[in-house]
Amino acid sequence: xxxxxxxxxxxxxxxxxxxxxxxxxxxxxxxxxxxxxxxxxxxxxxxxxxxxxxxxxxxxxxxxxxxxxxxxxxxxxxxxxxxxxxxxxxxxxxxxxxxxxxxxxxxxxxxxxxxxxxxxxxxxxxxxxxxxxxxxxxxxxxxxxxxxxxxxxxxxxxxxxxxxxxxxxxxxxxxxxxxxxxxxxxxxxxxxxxxxxxxxxxxxxxxxxxxxxxxxxxxxxxxxxxxxxxxxxxxxxxxxxxxxxxxxxxx
Amino acid sequence: xxxxxxxxxxxxxxxxxxxxxxxxxxxxxxxxxxxxxxxxxxxxxxxxxxxxxxxxxxxxxxxxxxxxxxxxxxxxxxxxxxxxxxxxxxxxxxxxxxxxxxxxxxxxxxxxxxxxxxxxxxxxxxxxxxxxxxxxxxxxxxxxxxxxxxxxxxxxxxxxxxxxxxxxxxxxxxxxxxxxxxxxxxxxxxxxxxxxxxxxxxxxxxxxxxxxxxxxxxxxxxxxxxxxxxxxxxxxxxxxxxxxxxxxxxx
Numbered sequence: 001x002x003x004x005x006x007x008x009x010x011x012x013x014x015x016x017x018x019x020x021x022x023x024x025x026x027x028x029x030x031x032x033x034x035x036x037x038x039x040x041x042x043x044x045x046x047x048x049x050x051x052x053x054x055x056x057x058x059x060x061x062x063x064x065x066x067x068x069x070x071x072x073x074x075x076x077x078x079x080x081x082x083x084x085x086x087x088x089x090x091x092x093x094x095x096x097x098x099x100x101x102x103x104x105x106x107x108x109x110x111x112x113x114x115x116x117x118x119x120x121x122x123x124x125x126x127x128x129x130x131x132x133x134x135x136x137x138x139x140x141x142x143x144x145x146x147x148x149x150x151x152x153x154x155x156x157x158x159x160x161x162x163x164x165x166x167x168x169x170x171x172x173x174x175x176x177x178x179x180x181x182x183x184x185x186x187x188x189x190x191x192x193x194x195x196x197x198x199x200x201x202x203x204x205x206x207x208x209x210x211x212x213x214x215x216x217x218x219x220x221x222x223x224x225x226x227x228x229x230x231x232x233x234x235x236x237x238x239x240x241x242x243x244x245x246x247x248x249x250x251x
Numbered sequence: 252x253x254x255x256x257x258x259x260x261x262x263x264x265x266x267x268x269x270x271x272x273x274x275x276x277x278x279x280x281x282x283x284x285x286x287x288x289x290x291x292x293x294x295x296x297x298x299x300x301x302x303x304x305x306x307x308x309x310x311x312x313x314x315x316x317x318x319x320x321x322x323x324x325x326x327x328x329x330x331x332x333x334x335x336x337x338x339x340x341x342x343x344x345x346x347x348x349x350x351x352x353x354x355x356x357x358x359x360x361x362x363x364x365x366x367x368x369x370x371x372x373x374x375x376x377x378x379x380x381x382x383x384x385x386x387x388x389x390x391x392x393x394x395x396x397x398x399x400x401x402x403x404x405x406x407x408x409x410x411x412x413x414x415x416x417x418x419x420x421x422x423x424x425x426x427x428x429x430x431x432x433x434x435x436x437x438x439x440x441x442x443x444x445x446x447x448x449x450x451x452x453x454x455x456x457x458x459x460x461x462x463x464x465x466x467x468x469x470x471x472x473x474x475x476x477x478x479x480x481x482x483x484x485x486x487x488x489x490x491x492x493x494x495x496x497x498x499x500x501x502x
């Protein structure tokens with residue numbers, strides 16, 4: 001059965017965390033919005049599906065996934081559903097619930113990264129909230145970046161199943177999502193992320209290892225990978241970036 | 252085995268969503284921070300547990316739950332673990348993943364409710380971000396309240412298993428969390444929530460039904476229920492509240 005991913009066109013957004021899992025696994029999927037209109041593609045069809053009055057299990061917002069009759073929304077929920085089916089979940093209950101906790105923590109970091117450019121309202125233009133955006137971005141770079149990235153560095157360092165991945169002894173959706181998080185943060189805050197390689201050597205190597213996986217490398221070169229841009233979660237506004245001087249404590 | 256809930260003292264916070272599930276089920280649990288110091292209670296012990304260098308699966312932040320040797324963090328993750336064990340999960344895969352999506356959407360609403368008083372930085376005082384807080388709270392009342400609450404009203408209305416609950420034909424953690432979300436929003440924004448009863452009659456009845464459950468009613472009367480206060484997620488700052496004039500479209 002072909003997985004149907006439903007997400008906004010023209011941006012990586014939250015859909016990208018799901019695309020990376022599907023691409024790594026070589027799964028049979030279709031990015032529905034990119035289909036021709038007569039095959040159900042386009043933003044109009046997405047809005048219509050969102051407003052379908054006959055859907056008994058309506059999603060709050062994209063992305064949502066259809067697997068046959070089943071409909072699933074919320075990014076971390078979709079990843080939790082896909083991970084074991086795609087061979088991207090760790091083994092055992094402790095590692096499963098730990099992976100879920102990490103995935104949710106990545107989602108929290110994504111919200112905070114988004115809110116650096118929209119601290120007042122998602123429905124208002126960035127230009128109408130520039131001053132608070134500067135204040136929020138400055139705090140994000142100084143305090144939140146090291147808190148999140150330092151935590152993930154620690155998780156990799158402590159992984160009892162050997163070095164390299166976040167949880168368990170192989171690649172999981174958590175690693176793919178960490179790659180995407182770091183890529184997005186580096187795009188949005190090149191100056192703020194300057195300390196990253198030195199401060200988080202294990203997480204940095206993990207990202208390189210994800211990027212080098214054959215399916216991911218091919219995907220990143222393809223036109224299925226939408227470039228980062230200023231309609232997504234991670235936006236490069238030079239006035240929000242500033243030199244990062246953060247360090248990560250080894251605990 | 253006694254569940255151990257680890258969370259900050261003195262506030263409902265995210266821990267409350269877990270307490271409500273444990274209380275409704277009459278589960279054997281201990282709110283560890285409230286134990287005497289010599290039994291491992293107190294904020295100091297919580298901070299120490301958070302910083303434990305020997306924990307191979309470290310939580311990012313409270314709340315976390317221990318069930319024997321197992322450690323689980325992130326509120327929605329803890330609820331997903333507890334729900335089937337406490338008889339608070341719906342039946343069948345579609346309803347399970349839908350419940351998980353709803354639970355994550357409630358968590359998103361909680362972040363936004365929190366950020367009305369802390370739109371710039373969680374690490375700064377409210378008093379140092381009052382002006383952007385006013386702007387964010389005004390947008391939250393005008394646009395986000397009706398979006399979230401209208402969505403949950405729609406979910407209850409469309410529930411194919413009969414009226415009354417959010418998903419399936421019986422009480423789940425989603426209903427308990429909806430009660431807590433509405434209670435918190437009503438505490439924080441009494442004027443902003445004025446349209447609620449008329450706009451969301453089904454959600455309003457659901458909240459009343461949760462409150463009337465014997466175990467919940469007993470819990471709410473007990474001293475285990477910490478009152479809402481201005482150190483939690485939902486804070487009453489009169490200057491952030493304003494008359495809600497929102498309506499909910501029936502789709």
